[in-house]
Amino acid sequence: MKTKALAHNSVLNLSPGERSIGRLLDLDLPQPTYDQGEIDLAADLMFGLYSNPKFKSEIPPERKLNHKLLEWSQKFGGWEQNRSYTEANLCASMAAGSLLWNLLVSNEQIKKAIELQEQLDQAKQEARSQQTIAELLVLQSKAKPQDDSDEEDLADEDAADDESDEANETDDDIADSPTGEPQDETDEDSDDADAENTSEDESANDSDSELDPMVADAQAKADQAAQDAKALESQLDNALESLGKSDFAQAQVSSAVKDAAQEAKDTADQMSGWGMGPGADARVDPKAAMDFSKKHDEKLKLIAKLAGRLRGIAMHARRERVTYGVTPVDARMTKDLTSLFPTELALLRKDAPPAIRAQKVAQWADSGLLGWHKANDAKEQGPFVAATDTSGSMYGERDTVAKAVALAIAQTAKAENRAYQLFTFSTSVGPFVDSTQGLSDLMDWASRFTGGGTSFDVALTELMKRLDSMAQRARGTDAVFISDGESLVSKAVADEWKKRKEKLGFRLLYTEIGRYGYHEAYEGTVCMKDLADLFIPLDELTSDQGDALAAQLAKWMR
Numbered sequence: 001m002k003t004k005a006l007a008h009n010s011v012l013n014l015s016p017g018e019r020s021i022g023r024l025l026d027l028d029l030p031q032p033t034y035d036q037g038e039i040d041l042a043a044d045l046m047f048g049l050y051s052n053p054k055f056k057s058e059i060p061p062e063r064k065l066n067h068k069l070l071e072w073s074q075k076f077g078g079w080e081q082n083r084s085y086t087e088a089n090l091c092a093s094m095a096a097g098s099l100l101w102n103l104l105v106s107n108e109q110i111k112k113a114i115e116l117q118e119q120l121d122q123a124k125q126e127a128r129s130q131q132t133i134a135e136l137l138v139l140q141s142k143a144k145p146q147d148d149s150d151e152e153d154l155a156d157e158d159a160a161d162d163e164s165d166e167a168n169e170t171d172d173d174i175a176d177s178p179t180g181e182p183q184d185e186t187d188e189d190s191d192d193a194d195a196e197n198t199s200e201d202e203s204a205n206d207s208d209s210e211l212d213p214m215v216a217d218a219q220a221k222a223d224q225a226a227q228d229a230k231a232l233e234s235q236l237d238n239a240l241e242s243l244g245k246s247d248f249a250q251a252q253v254s255s256a257v258k259d260a261a262q263e264a265k266d267t268a269d270q271m272s273g274w275g276m277g278p279g280a281d282a283r284v285d286p287k288a289a290m291d292f293s294k295k296h297d298e299k300l301k302l303i304a305k306l307a308g309r310l311r312g313i314a315m316h317a318r319r320e321r322v323t324y325g326v327t328p329v330d331a332r333m334t335k336d337l338t339s340l341f342p343t344e345l346a347l348l349r350k351d352a353p354p355a356i357r358a359q360k361v362a363q364w365a366d367s368g369l370l371g372w373h374k375a376n377d378a379k380e381q382g383p384f385v386a387a388t389d390t391s392g393s394m395y396g397e398r399d400t401v402a403k404a405v406a407l408a409i410a411q412t413a414k415a416e417n418r419a420y421q422l423f424t425f426s427t428s429v430g431p432f433v434d435s436t437q438g439l440s441d442l443m444d445w446a447s448r449f450t451g452g453g454t455s456f457d458v459a460l461t462e463l464m465k466r467l468d469s470m471a472q473r474a475r476g477t478d479a480v481f482i483s484d485g486e487s488l489v490s491k492a493v494a495d496e497w498k499k500r501k502e503k504l505g506f507r508l509l510y511t512e513i514g515r516y517g518y519h520e521a522y523e524g525t526v527c528m529k530d531l532a533d534l535f536i537p538l539d540e541l542t543s544d545q546g547d548a549l550a551a552q553l554a555k556w557m558r
Contacts, residue, residue, distance in 0.1 A: 001032040005047070005094070007040035009060055011067040012053045015350065022047070027094060030102040037117045038105055041066045046097035048074070049086040049264070061233050062121040065113050068240050069104055072250065078257035085264035096264035103256035109249045113239040120236055123229035130222035137215040331370060339371035383419035383435075385466045386410065389483035391426040391454040398513045401538065402482045403446045405511055409480055410435070410442075421466055425459040426452040454487040456528055461493060464500050477506040484514040485528060494526040507533040514538075 006014075006022025014022070027042055040063065047053060048070055059067045073079055086093040104110055243249045334340065346352065347360045363369060386406045390399060410420045414435055421434040422445060433445040463479050470477050489497075501508070510532035521527045529535040 001029040002026045003029060003039050003042065005043050007043040008036055009040055009063055010044055010047075011040075011055055011059050011063050011070065012044050012047055013056050014047060014053055018047060018051060018053065021090075025090070025094070028098060030098060031105075033105070035114065035118045037063065037066060037121055038101075038114060041069065041105070042097065042101040044070060045073075045101050046093050049082055049097050049100075049260075050088070050090065050093035052083060052087070061229075061236075062117060062124050064236060064240060065110075065117045068244070069110070069253070072244075072253050073100065073104075073257050076254045076257045078254065078261045081261040082257065082264050085261070085268040089268055092264045092268040095267040096260040099263045100256055100260035103259060104253065107249065107252050109243055109246065110252075113236065113243060116232060116236045116239055120229060120232040123225060123232050127222060127225035127229050130218065130225045134215065134218035134222045137218050141212065141215055331372060333368040334371040335364060335368040336371065340369050341371055344369040344371065383421070383470045384409070384413060384478040384480060385421045385463055385470065386423075386480035386482065387429075387459045387463055388422065388424045389426070389454060389459075390424040390448070390450040391486075392451045393454065393484055393486050394513075395449065395451065398484055399449055401513050402511075405482055406480065407442070407446065419470070421470070423462065423466075424448065424450060425455070425462065426450045427455045427458060429458060429462045454483070456483070456487045456489045457493045459483075460489060460497055464497065467500065467504060467506050477504065479506055479508045481508060481510045481528065481532070483510075483512065483528070485512040485518055487528075488518050488521055488525040489528055489531065491524050491526055494531060497531055509534045509536070512537045 003026065004022060005025040005027045006019060022043060027046060029039075029042055033039060044066055055067060055070075082096055086096055105114060331341075337345070340348075344360070347356055348364070349357070352360075360369065386409060388402050388406045390402075394402060406422055410422060413420045419435045421432065423429055423432045424445075428450075431445055431448055433441050459481070463481070467477055467479060500506075508531060510528055512529065512535070519527055519529065521530075
C-alpha cells in the first residue's frame, strides 16, 4: 500500500524542509490499512529515523499511542544502531521505518491499543462536528429576533405613514361630510392592521419554538460525543499503561527495532553501491531507486551491497588520510560543510534567525560560503577510468567482486565530485557508463556479462584512448584495471602505455581477483602487474580482505 510520508496528524515537530520531503515521498506499507493513526505512525517512524526531530510540546490525545511507540523505540540500543545507517539517508530510513511499522502493528497487544486510538480519533471528529452544528444553530436562533425586530421597525414606520395619510383623509372627509363626522373606513383599516400584526407575531413565535428543540438536540449530541471521546481516551491511557508495564510488549518493541536496524544496514549498503547514500543527489527519487533495485536479480543486489560496504570503508579511510595534512593554508568560498568557518556554520543552524538562515542557505547553494582552503585540497584530484574484465573465466563470484570494486571506486570518486568512466572488456570493449549517467544506466552496466576470451591489449588500448581524452580536460587522471589476470600484454602495447604514462602522468591500479593470474611473461609479452603502480591481489572478498582493499584503494586515490 502506498501513502505519503507526511503524517496527517504528526507527533513530531517537523521543519518546513522535512514537511516538503514528506509531501513528495511515497511510503510502501507492507500491509494495507485505512486507519489514519497507523498511517501517521509509519510516516513518523520514517522521519524519526531520518532526522530524529523533537516531539511536539503538546501531543494530541488521539495520537498518544504513536507518541509512546516512538518513545519506547528510541529508548532501546537498537535505535542508535538504526540511526547510524538512516541519518540523512532516505532509502535506509524508508526501508527500516516500513519494517519497524509492520512489526509493531502486527503485535496483538499493540493492535488493541491501535483500535482504541482509531475509535478515539473518530469520536474526537464526531464531537467536533456535533459541536460545530450546535454552535451554528445557536447563531441562527440569535439572529432570528434581530431580523424580526428590523421587520417590526419597518412596519411601524409604514404604519406611521399610513396614520398620517389617514389623518389627512379624515380631515378632508369631515370637511366634505354634511354632518361634520368622519366616515367608517378608518375603523375598518385599523381592524385589518391589527389582525395582520397578530398573524406575524404568531408566525415568529412558531419559528422560534421550532428552532429551540433543534439547538437543544444538537448540543446534547455534542455533549454526548465529547463524553464518549473522554471515555475512550481513558481506556487508551489504561491500555498504554499496561503496554508500558508489559515486559513481553517491551521485548517485542526492542526486537522490532533490532530487526529494523539490520534492514537499515542492508539497504544502506546496497543503495550506497549505487550512490544513494547520505547526501545523495536529491534529484534521484529514492523510492524509485529502491523499486528499480528490487526488480533485479540477487547477483545485482550482492554487487551493490559489496560496493556499498567497500565505499563506506574507503570514505572512512580517506577522511582519516593524513598524507597531505589538513592544515589550513588560505580562505576561499566553498560548499564543503566540513571546511566552513564556524561563524558561517552557525548561521546555517535551525535556531539561526530565519531570514539570515535562508539567505545563507541560498548563498551556499549558489556560490558557497567562506571557509578554509586545506593543504590536501591543493593536490589535484582528476577523473579516472576503470576497465573490468567480463571474459568467460570471470563468470560467477569473480564478476560480482570485480563489479563491486569498480562501483565502490566510482561512488567514492563521485562523492568528491570527480568524474569517472567505467567499461567492461573481453576480446572487445563495452558496454560503457560514466558519472553523468543515471542510476538505471549504472545498474544496467553492472548486470551485463559478455563472456568469451580475454585481451589485455584491447583493454589497455581503450584505456589509453580514454585517458588521452580526459587528460586534455584535467590533470591527475588515474586508471583502474580489474581482472583475474589470465592474459598478458604485448610488448608493443606495454611500451606505448609507458610512453603515455610518462607524458600524461597518470597512474595504474591493478586488482587481480583469484589465484590463477599470469605472473611470468614469455618472450614479447609483459605481465599486467609489472605495469601497475599499485598491485592488489584478491583471492576472495571476505570481510577482512574487503576492508583492507577499500582502505588501500582510498589511500592510493589522489
